[in-house]
Amino acid sequence: MTKPSVQSLHPGRGRGSAKGVEGPRGHVSDCSRIKAECCRCGDRRVEGGGTHKYLTINICQRDTPDGGWTAEDHQLFKDITITCLAQGQSAQLLTFLQDVKNQGIVRSMGCNLLGPIANEIVRKQKSLGHCEAAMTHLTKTCKPNELLRGMLELIEDIDPDVIADTITALTPHLQTVILLMEDKAAPLGLALSALQKQISRLPVPYTQQHEEEDQYGLCRSCSALAEFVKPFVEEVQSDDGKTSAAPGDLKAELYNFCIGCLREPLLQSQLDQSRKSQLWFFATEIMRTLLAVRKNIPDLLFYIRPRRSILWDNPETKESRACIAYLLFVQHIAMESFPAVLSPVFILERNMEYINLLLNRKDESFLLKGLELYAKSLAYVQDRSLPVNLLGLEIFYTVPQNLRKILTDCPMQHLRERALQxxxxxxNKLDAEAKHRFFRCMLKTSSHAGVEGFVIKNIKNEVKFSMEPGKGNGWFLGAEFPSLLELVLTLQQGAETDLLHGMDRIMESLNLLRFLLIRDREWKRNVSHSISAVTSHHPSPQSGVWAELCRLKREYLKMLRVSLSISRAYYAGEVKALREDHKLKAKEARVTAKSTGLVKNLTVRHKKDSDMSPEVQYQVLQSALVTFDLMESLIVRIEEITEEKAKIQN
Structure with missing residues (x-):
């Protein structure tokens, strides 16, 4: 019979031995091939018990196959390692693991030590160097499949407080394990999926300061992830197409990894090309990886649906492609790979899908990216060049409506300001006919006085532009203009319209009317040229278009005056009631001062309907009356201009 060889793994020193003594978790190993021997030393006893602090662990190696170790052996070996690390004896543990005589047991049961050693690395104690070396030795000695399974279990069970530290500690060793495998694609896919799942639990930095502090470690984790995939990307790039199908499978796994990272965390990150942060560099690495596995970014964005891709049209994949568009056109990452032959209008049309997706979300990071992508897509389009047929596409109706929602509903001022820009x-990019159609659409659907006022201001600007020599067109000077003007010069609820609520729209419509009357000669001349360019048998401008404008003006001003009278009377009555209420309260206060005993029996005649103080209410009501005066002055000025023009003609 072969005499067993013994290698001692002894945390501390001691004398003597006692067989059958309990290990760290109560395992008794009289007959086991792993024996825990306790050094009986009077001055080294553990408090509160008879177990000694210093153990000498003898591991008896026999001529046993690697798989011949029992479950008890595995557990006891793990417990012994935990005890060694707890006592700060990591150097002895490393010596034991590296000893040539112990490679059989290390190869068979070393995977059990991954957890304790990884935990010690995460704690970053004095034993960090020894534990790193021990982990490196295990990855080179143990079976790769068992190592992979053990590391994936560690990643799945990460404590939320140490996600980043665990990922940065494990990824280099996990990379080594997968590189040792013949078939790398499936293990790589499992590893990346597990890592991304844990990284998705980390909060995304919101500001530059948060990103620099990196309190939760997202930036460190992303950097570790980028380093982790580099050798696999290099393998894909060096493949000459003559190898097996493995590189193709690697490409698929790397592609799925990129798609996942684009959606989370990059789509939620605040990226800035002028401040190249860790996340910006991570985005650069992801785009490079994507180029390595797909080669052609335009195909991915605009043309080709991948074969066997059931998830191509699902919302998550669309979000990833939207992020690609943002990184490409806004951050200019990998822009050198994009062909310059594609027209700006084509790029805008294709990007509208991604813009719409981003603007439909409520998250600030999504909205900002959608607005910036929209702006960059429009920037390269020539002014006054987008044709009206584009507005026939549903997406060109939906995206402006989403912009309107941001303008009217978003609580964040910087988003509203950017949306308005x-x-x-x-x-500015629409041609005359497209502007005419778009303005009509917005006046009919916006239901917001501020947006409608902004549209009417643009109508005035377009009329002014059309009056310039050689710029005339029938959409803002000719026969098509009255149909648009009719939508401008109207009160939605007639005489009962809330003038304060519709103030922006009403003031802009009055300014447009005044402008048309002041510039009537230029307007009429250009109207005549515009109509004659379209048809030779149309009625004269004075009897046609101008007459229609005058009719709309008369009806609009008449209705507006009636509404002003009603509104002024109502608000003047409110001011009067507020004053009377104030006098009543002052009188009651004087009575109360004379008869303090009647304080509890006093009642207030008028109950307040508002949380505003009387002073604030009074200021609001006075402001309304001032607004009505301003509207009245504009109406008077328009009528004066009309009378002056009539006298000149006569």
Missing amino acids: VFQLFI
Whole structure:
């Protein structure tokens, strides 16, 4: 019989031995091939018990196959390692693991030590160097499949407080394990899926300061993830197409990894090309990886649906492609790979799907990216060049409506301001007919006085532009203009319209009327040229278009005066009631001061309907009356101009 060889793994020093003594978790190993021997030393006893602090662990190696170790052996070996690390004896543990005589047991049961050693690495104690070396030795000695399974279990069970530290500690060793495998695709896919699942639990930094502090470790985790995939990307790039199908499977796994990272965390990150942060560099690495596995970014964005891709049209994949568009056109990452032959209008049309997706979300990061992508897509389009047929596409109706929702409903001022800039940019890119149609649509559907006022202001600007020599057109000077003007010069609820609520729209419509009357000669001349360019048998401008404008003006001003009278009377009555209420309360206060005993029996005649103080209510009512005076002054000025023009003609 072969005499067993013994290698001692002894945390601390001691004398003597006692067989059958309990291990760290009560395992008694009289007959086991792993024996825990206790050093009986009077001055080294563990408090509160008879177990000694210092153990000498003898591991008896026999001529046993690697798989011949029992479950008890595995558990006891793990417990012994935990005890060694707890006592700060990581150097002895490393010596034991590296000893040539112990490679059989290390190869068979070393995977059990991954957890304790990884935990010690995460704690970053003095034993960090020894534990790193021990982990490296295990990854080179143990069976790759068992190592992979053990590391994936560690990743799945990460405590939320140490996600980043665990990922940065494990990924280099996990990379080594997968590189040792012949078939790398499936293990890589499992590893990336597990890592991304844990990274998705980390909060995304919201500001530059948060990103620099990296309190939760998302930036460190992303950097570790980028380093982790590099050798696999290099393998895909070096493949000459003559190998097996494995590189193709690797491409698929790397592609899925990129799609996942684009959606989370990159789509939620605040990226800035001028401040190249860790997340910005991570985005750069993801785009490079995507180029390595797909080669052609335009195909991915605009043309080709991948074969066997059931998830191509699901919302998550669309979000990832929207992020690609943002990184490409806004951050200019991998822009050198994009062909310059594609027209700006084509790029805008294709990007509208991604813009719409981003603007439909409520998250600030999504809305910002949608607005910036929209602005960049429009920036390269020539002014006054987008044809009216584009507005026939549903997406060109939906996206401006989403912009309107941001303008009217979003609580964040910087988003509203940016949305207004993009809204104006879109208007600038439309040709005359497209503007005419778009303005009609917005006046009919916006239901918001501020947006309608902004549209009417643009109508005035377009009329002014059309009056310039050689710029005339029938959409803002000719026979088509009265149909648009009719939508402008109207009160939605007639005489009962809330003038304060519709103030922006009403003031802009009055300004447009005044402008048309002041510039009537230029307007009439250009109207005549515009109509004659379209048809030779149309009625004269004075009897046709101008007459229609005058009719709309008369009806509009008449209704507006009636509404002003009603509104002024109502608000003047409110001011009077407020004053009377104030006098009543002052009188009651004087009575109360004389008869303090009657305080509890006093009642207030008028109950307040508002949380505003009387002073604030009074200021609001006075402001309304001032607004009505301003409207009245504009109406008077328009009528004066009309009378002056009539005298000149006569």
